[in-house]
Every structure is written in structure tokens, then in C-alpha cells.
Amino acid sequence: VAREAVKSVGDGIEARNAGWSFGGDTPKVFDEHVRKSVPLYREGHDLILRMSDFFVRDGGSCYDIGCSTGALLLELADRHSGRSVRWVGVEVEEAMVESARGNVQASGLDVEIVHQDVAAVDFEPADLIVAYYTVQFVHPAQRQALLDRLYASLNWGGALLMFEKVRGADARFQDIASGIYTDFKLEQGFSEAEIIGKTRSLRGVMEPFSEQGNLDLLTRAGFVDVMTVMKWVCFQGFLAIK
Numbered sequence: 001v002a003r004e005a006v007k008s009v010g011d012g013i014e015a016r017n018a019g020w021s022f023g024g025d026t027p028k029v030f031d032e033h034v035r036k037s038v039p040l041y042r043e044g045h046d047l048i049l050r051m052s053d054f055f056v057r058d059g060g061s062c063y064d065i066g067c068s069t070g071a072l073l074l075e076l077a078d079r080h081s082g083r084s085v086r087w088v089g090v091e092v093e094e095a096m097v098e099s100a101r102g103n104v105q106a107s108g109l110d111v112e113i114v115h116q117d118v119a120a121v122d123f124e125p126a127d128l129i130v131a132y133y134t135v136q137f138v139h140p141a142q143r144q145a146l147l148d149r150l151y152a153s154l155n156w157g158g159a160l161l162m163f164e165k166v167r168g169a170d171a172r173f174q175d176i177a178s179g180i181y182t183d184f185k186l187e188q189g190f191s192e193a194e195i196i197g198k199t200r201s202l203r204g205v206m207e208p209f210s211e212q213g214n215l216d217l218l219t220r221a222g223f224v225d226v227m228t229v230m231k232w233v234c235f236q237g238f239l240a241i242k
């Protein structure tokens with residue numbers, strides 16, 4: 001079977017089968033594309049902003065891993081401006097880093113964007129770590145080690161806010177979830193071809209776990225106190241407190 005040509009996956013983004021990338025021109029349209037692709041995207045950011053009030057401490061450090069264009073990180077820094085908090089965004093994709101750094105400069109806020117694979121980051125003790133639809137892109141072979149490191153990096157009483165696309169508990173639930181999510185994407189204006197193109201591009205790139213799979217990851221990392229703070233069929237937000 002020959003390697004296929006790139007296909008349109010919506011918002012002017014093109015990708016091959018199993019070839020999704022956050023690089024190239026994707027950052028230019030990313031904010032719009034992700035808002036239309038992820039149910040309750042804006043509401044999730046809103047919840048994280050509100051919940052940050054319970055964990056951010058003066059003199060402490062907070063991280064947003066897989067910060068993309070820095071949109072959420074800048075809102076967090078703005079909400080807590082005037083406090084002496086170190087805000088760090090971690091992003092592996094160079095084009096995203098450039099976009100985030102441009103947005104930081106335009107905002108005038110004191111925010112650092114680290115261009116690194118999260119696996120290689122030397123975390124300072126943190127009060128808050130946000131991972132908003134990022135862990136699903138970390139290869140399953142490295143995912144537990146990442147969660148272990150995030151747990152170890154948190155101060156006692158600190159929190160991990162992890163949002164993930166999640167698979168159904170069994171085949172019937174997964175079938176229902178993907179049907180409902182396809183309806184959502186059609187209603188957002190994506191064409192059938194774009195939806196299939198996007199799904200195919202994510203093969204081997206994004207690997208969601210089930211709700212239980214994610215809870216097991218968190219538990220093995222050491223988290224005892226975990227609450228679901230958002231759920232839309234196959235999209236779930238976990239608040240895990242150390």
C-alpha cells in the first residue's frame with residue numbers, strides 16, 4: 001500500500017494518515033481548530049482558572065505542559081498578576097513555542113516558555129501542574145513515568161489538573177461515544193472527509209486511555225485524592241491533589 005497524500009482535516013490544516021503534527025502552519029489556526037474540535041474547550045479553561053485559586057501560592061511555581069500557543073497559561077498568569085508566581089509553559093513543537101513566545105511578549109506578562117519534551121524537563125517543586133489534552137499525545141510507554149514525575153514534582157497540597165480524551169469502558173460505550181462525537185464535529189462545520197482525515201491522521205499519534213486507565217495511572221503515580229471535574233461523553237477532566 002502506497003503512502004498516501006496529505007488530506008485536509010479542517011481549518012486549512014493538512015495531514016497524512018498517522019501523520020498529525022502540531023508543527024508547520026498548525027499554530028496559526030490552532031486556537032480556532034481546537035475550540036471547534038474539543039467539546040467544552042472554553043469551559044474547561046474557565047474551570048481551570050477558577051480552580052487555580054485553590055492551589056496557586058505566592059513564591060511558588062506553576063506549569064502548563066503542552067501549552068501550545070500559551071492561551072491558557074496567559075489567562076492563568078493574568079488572573080494571578082501582581083503575585084510572585086513563576087509561570088512556566090512546556091512545549092515540544094518549535095512552531096508552537098514561537099507562537100506562544102509571541103503571545104507572551106504581546107501580553108507583557110511574566111511567563112516563561114520552555115522548548116522541551118516534557119519528559120526532559122527538570123521541574124521545580126510545583127503548586128499546580130496543568131495538562132490540558134496533552135498526556136494523550138505522550139506515548140503509552142512513557143506515560144506512567146511522566147505521571148510519576150509530575151506527582152513527585154508537586155508540593156504536598158499541590159494539584160494536577162489533567163484533561164484527556166477518554167475511551168469508553170467497553171466496545172458498546174466506545175461506539176456510542178464516537179458516534180456522538182462525530183455528530184459534534186459535523187455540527188461544528190467540519191466535513192465528513194475532514195473528520196475522517198483527522199481521525200486517520202491521529203493514528204499512532206494520540207492514544208486516549210479509558211477513564212479507568214487514567215485513574216489507574218494517577219493511582220500508580222501516588223495520587224490518592226482524585227475527582228472528576230468535567231465530563232462530556234469522551235472528554236474528561238481530573239483534579240488530582242497530592
Ligand SMILES: C[S@@+](CC[C@H](N)C(=O)[O-])C[C@H]1O[C@@H](n2cnc3c(N)ncnc32)[C@H](O)[C@@H]1O
Pocket residue numbers: 022034065066067068069071072090091092093096116117118119131132133134137138
Ligand atoms: C491538544 S494540544 C494542547 C492544548 C493546550 N493545552 C490548550 O489549552 O489549548 C497538545 C500540545 O502538547 C504538545 N506536546 C505533545 N507531546 C509533548 C511532549 N512530550 N512534551 C511537550 N509538549 C508536548 C503538542 O505539541 C501540543 O501543542
